[in-house]
Amino acid sequence: MKIIKAKDYKDMSRKAANIISAQVIIKPDAVLGLATGGTPVGTYAQLVEWYNKGDIDFSGVTTVNLDEYRGLARGHKQSYWHFMHAHFFDYVNICPERIFMPKGDDLDEVKVCKDYDRVIENVGGIDLLLLGIGSDGHIGFNEPGGAFEPGTHCVNLTESTIEANARFFESKEEVPRQAYTMGIRTIMQARKVLMIASGEKKRDIIKKAFFGSVTPAVPASILQIHPDFILIGDEEALEGVDL
């Protein structure tokens, strides 16, 4: 586990974008695993800026997103499909046929999950996976529980995740109660995992996840045993962490 302290959100985003662009330069046909949420917005904006300058080319890249709300159509403003296009895909030259996300509008959970695992397998697994962390330690939508779920599965969102995500909806009631998410085995099989964390509200969970025991009660804690895991946090998120 490698921890990098960034000055602030902008610096964290730039450092993360640097690692992603290095991956794409080294391997132009890289498979990138991507996250949504507030944290990666700056990273995507930085990548778009470098793309516009001609410094990075996504034409050979494949992307597989971590998760999607169950029951939201791709056109829904709060779907992760929409988020990814609004923040990243619409502004770079990623080939639309190589963009993959669980099909949120398909309610057949067994089929959606099986299909998504097959997609990830068919593209050869993930070279670099970008993650955020929930304040309860979730990664993707792998919520705290009694066991690590291996493959793509359908989850009931916890009250704290519904509350955290309500900021993106008109009201808490509108937040979907279920989501499809990549499983922990798939996350752990990514050849490189890059987590970004910003702000005081992530401070406690970072200590718990990366300086406490490895337990499904804190899903992110499993990353302690990933062979190539990098955490980039800003000063607020990493306050009190000795490097």
Ligand code: F6R
């Ligand atoms: C999003 C995802 C989630 C978020 C987490 C943190 O695709 O998988 O695990 O990374 O909820 O969200 P933010 O960045 O909004 O604090």
